[in-house]
Amino acid sequence: xxxxxxxxxxxxxxxxxxxxxxxxxxxxxxxxxxxxxxxxxxxxxxxxxxxxxxxxxxxxxxxxxxxxxxxxxxxxxxxxxxxxxxxxxxxxxxxxxxxxxxxxxxxxxxxxxxxxxxxxxxxxxxxxxxxxxxxxxxxxxxxxxxxxxxxx
Amino acid sequence: xxxxxxxxxxxxxxxxxxxxxxxxxxxxxxxxxxxxxxxxxxxxxxxxxxxxxxxxxxxxxxxxxxxxxxxxxxxxxxxxxxxxxxxxxxxxxxxxxxxxxxxxxxxxxxxxxxxxxxxxxxxxxxxxxxxxxxxxxxxxxxxxxxxxxxxxxxxxxxxxxxxxxxxxxxxxxxxxxxxxxxxxxxxxxxx
Numbered sequence: 001x002x003x004x005x006x007x008x009x010x011x012x013x014x015x016x017x018x019x020x021x022x023x024x025x026x027x028x029x030x031x032x033x034x035x036x037x038x039x040x041x042x043x044x045x046x047x048x049x050x051x052x053x054x055x056x057x058x059x060x061x062x063x064x065x066x067x068x069x070x071x072x073x074x075x076x077x078x079x080x081x082x083x084x085x086x087x088x089x090x091x092x093x094x095x096x097x098x099x100x101x102x103x104x105x106x107x108x109x110x111x112x113x114x115x116x117x118x119x120x121x122x123x124x125x126x127x128x129x130x131x132x133x134x135x136x137x138x139x140x141x142x143x144x145x146x147x148x149x150x151x152x
Numbered sequence: 153x154x155x156x157x158x159x160x161x162x163x164x165x166x167x168x169x170x171x172x173x174x175x176x177x178x179x180x181x182x183x184x185x186x187x188x189x190x191x192x193x194x195x196x197x198x199x200x201x202x203x204x205x206x207x208x209x210x211x212x213x214x215x216x217x218x219x220x221x222x223x224x225x226x227x228x229x230x231x232x233x234x235x236x237x238x239x240x241x242x243x244x245x246x247x248x249x250x251x252x253x254x255x256x257x258x259x260x261x262x263x264x265x266x267x268x269x270x271x272x273x274x275x276x277x278x279x280x281x282x283x284x285x286x287x288x289x290x291x292x293x294x295x296x297x298x299x300x301x302x303x304x305x306x307x308x309x310x311x312x313x314x315x316x317x318x319x320x321x322x323x324x325x326x327x328x329x330x331x332x333x334x335x336x337x338x339x340x341x342x343x
Contacts, residue, residue, distance in 0.1 A: 027298050030298070030300060030301070031178075033301070034181050034182065034185055034301070036185070038184070038185075039181055039184075042181060045177065046174060046177050046178065049173050049174050049177060050174050053172075053173055053174060077249070080247070080276075081172060083276070084172055084175065084276045084297065085172055085174040085175065087276060087297065087298055088172070088174050088175055088178055088297065088298045089174065090298075
């Protein structure tokens with residue numbers, strides 16, 4: 001098997017693993033399908049926007065919990081945003097943590113919220129490194145003159 | 153100018169409204185992939201500004217007879233500093249800070265010049281009462297997020313509705329002022 005085919009197989013296996021473990025769901029596949037000659041970097045761009053935006057949201061949430069009086073409404077609004085954008089890029093695990101988080105916001109449970117915040121931060125961080133690995137594989141394939149496999 | 157472009161089905165102009173930058177990018181790409189022209193804004197307020205809806209213009213429009221419902225302030229306002237482009241469809245997120253998608257829907261439907269622009273609402277929450285309220289108050293469709301390409305394909309039928317009335321206007325060009333009112337009324341009755 002030549003290098004390109006090997007990397008392509010690695011890519012397939014990695015995507016399969018990410019889906020299996022629930023890091024990504026079908027929405028990610030839909031995003032890939034939207035990527036074409038007109039928008040060749042679409043997925044990378046959306047994912048970058050996502051991590052930039054989620055960083056801002058996480059910072060806002062952390063700040064909210066530093067205040068004497070926690071503005072749960074504001075935190076909930078931020079979590080709602082994060083949940084929405086997670087769903088939009090197919091970040092299933094992250095989305096699910098957000099669902100949990102919102103419940104604690106509603107209950108105005110500071111401890112529960114802080115645990116969720118930590119969880120969300122971790123999931124974000126993990127997802128970021130997983131996707132970076134995926135994109136690096138893609139870059140390798142393309143740089144070697146190969147094509148990124150099409151997902152069905 | 154506005155009349156000509158309306159007949160080119162590939163040049164439908166959609167105004168997308170969403171406060172999430174990710175969702176804006178997504179809806180923009182979905183629409184562009186489907187060959188629509190897109191303008192994406194991040195709030196209902198900006199959407200209304202883009203549509204040319206501010207107090208002064210609204211007063212002017214209310215005095216005019218409604219001749220070109222799907223046009224929504226185009227050629228009449230060429231003398232303004234910013235080009236008010238024709239919008240054929242508005243697709244908006246429901247949950248936004250400040251003006252919600254529902255508020256935007258109401259404002260559009262209350263406006264003489266904008267009320268005939270089809271409005272589609274998107275939301276990440278599947279709440280039947282919310283969905284029904286939007287549909288009852290004039291929204292054409294309600295899409296659950298994340299929006300799919302198959303959802304965007306459904307927009308065509310709502311956009312074509314607006315075109316049929318414009319066809320009448322083109323065909324009756326010489327007597328346009330006279331004919332238009334009744335032609336448009338006929339079209340809208342048959343919808």
